[in-house]
Amino acid sequence: MSPDGAPGARPRTATEASRLVGARPSGPLARISLAVRRALVSSRRPPACVLVGVSGGADSLSLALAAIDVGSRNGVPVHCLTVDHGLRPDSAEEARRVADLLVRLGADSARTAPVRVDSAGGPEAAARFARRHALAARAADLSDGTAVLLGHTMDDQAETVLLRLARGSGTGSLRAMSPDAVDEEGLRWIRPLLGVRRADTREACRQAGLAWVDDPTNLPDGPWRAADGTALRRAAVRARALPALADALGVDPVPALARTAALAARDDDALDALAGAAWRTAVDADPAGAPVVPVADLAGLPPAVLSRVLRRMLLVAGARPSDLSAAHIDRARDLVSDWHGQGPVDAPGARLAREGHGSGARLVARRAPAPPPVRPA
Template sequence: MAGGDNRGSDYRGPVLDPAIAAVRLAVRRALVPWRGSGATVLVALSGGADSLALAAAAAHEAAAAGVEVVTATIDHGLQDGSAEVAGRAADAARSVGVRDARVLRVEVGDDDGPEAAARAARYRALTRAAREEGAAAVLLGHTLDDQAETVLLGLARGSGAGSLQGMSPHRVDDGGLAWIRPLLELRRGDTRAFCTASGLAPWTDPHNADPRFTRVRVRERVLPVLERELGPGIAEALARTAEQLREDTQAFADMIDEIIEDIVEPAEAGIAVSAAALAANPPALRHRIVRHVVASEFGASLTRAQTLEVARLATDWAGQGPIDLPGCRATRHGGLVVIAARGARDVPSRASA
């Protein structure tokens, strides 16, 4: 009809907010391994923008992916009103369609500092919750910004490429539980925009603005200076570096696995490495073997200085005493470098047989 209203011919329907589209796409890709399986996936939900966007996107994608989504919110009990904050996070999860939103209270010790202790307690609780739910995977809300901060913190510690590779987007623990970080290619601005566009009110953790915490200082002071002085794109560059180092580290790990089979044997409460065989390897492999043994046996990360001191037990043995390490101790015993839990006898099993 001439002169009529022809708006209908151009109508394409409501436009999905770009941030919502980006987060949903990231989650959709993460759920591909379980598509149509009816598996349960558990979202670690703090109530902050990152995890709230993740939970909402997972709930939206669940039906199409053929999975069940549940959430777990950890109440560390470290702040006044933490129970109320956790309860609101669980309510928010239910409001976006999560079928089961549980709150778990944990006790946080004081070993290795408050950040590390809280993280350890949180991961124990998430693992337990995933087992109870029969979950195949745990989804974590870390973003590209978190990855950049992790790389800088690893660089500051000087603990080698293992720290600089940052957080893995996907790993499977010894119990077969997958730990997935779908948002590692997205920025915090994306998750905040998701929440705004979705009408969600995320919680702002006051600890995230407390300069007593090293990560906060990196976030609020170090990264902005780097962006200002070196130009934009620093966070993305750090994340790319982490990805490249993960590839290199995997190649080294395959080599190390082959070497370790030949030079390592059990020790009381630990492991023993042939000093001669360790010394015969090039420094890059030698130091990675030391770090790998400590990380795999004791879950500890060594600094560069600690790694070199342990290696010297093999390469420059001059009667030096035991070396205290995080959660363990390294000692030269005859032709072996023994790395054992503190308090254990530093004697390999075959020597005590």
């Protein structure tokens, strides 16, 4: 079968991946296999079909190996996609070799997807966006209910927490990467390896006799640079900040940082539930459909809950989530807790205003007014 082979072209029986993993894997390979089995078979919502994003690195390769094995033993079709960012002369050939290997391991299909990365706004974010778009497009071509599997590890989670701590993030951001989440388009993203160390993925590949690709962009002196010419932030955190923190503390900080993400996720879910209850109780809509709420109904809410209600009002009105900052929410909260006659809060795509006086005051969120037409010179 070619790398673009049709789904279901092989029987759901033994595969090369299953032979390499074995009936009773041990050590790191066993930990990865168990993590994948929990995601694909033992979870409350086992996916009917999965698409694995495989860069060729040890993390994603060990994930694909375990997924193909578990899928073949349990009747779950496993497809793979390798995204070629086109940033190195040999990247297309490298991606093709990865796809060929995945076919040999027993994937139902293994394709490559060339993408164009516009690094003007930062290469890391641009590459991440391109990968997600390619994976989402491929998942849409497969059967309904296809979930995307990503190979992020506990070390990746710790790096994410540290990066967000440096930005002064709240619980919603410190929860970092979710092990299982559905995006706004309804696509499910699963990260089975968030409880597994990066070193385990390398050792698992060694156990299976698989050679992985080391991406030079993960190195602080790699080919990509930040906008100011310094090392990419995540690469610098990985190579310098975490080792320095371990040296200063005398203990590996990765498990504690990953635990912070899990605790933040739990707290964030609780705050979201409280905000949801407040929304259902207090928020209404005006005749035009704009969310509206009496200020008196908001005044007694804890700041964390109030912020979530106001953010939701702006989003419902048309604010763009990626452009809605903490500064916008802080100014929106001041309309309730620090009112001194200030004007509306303008956020990208929406406007939140305080209307009325005294006990009749209310907050209304509306779509942002269109900019005035540009007059010809």
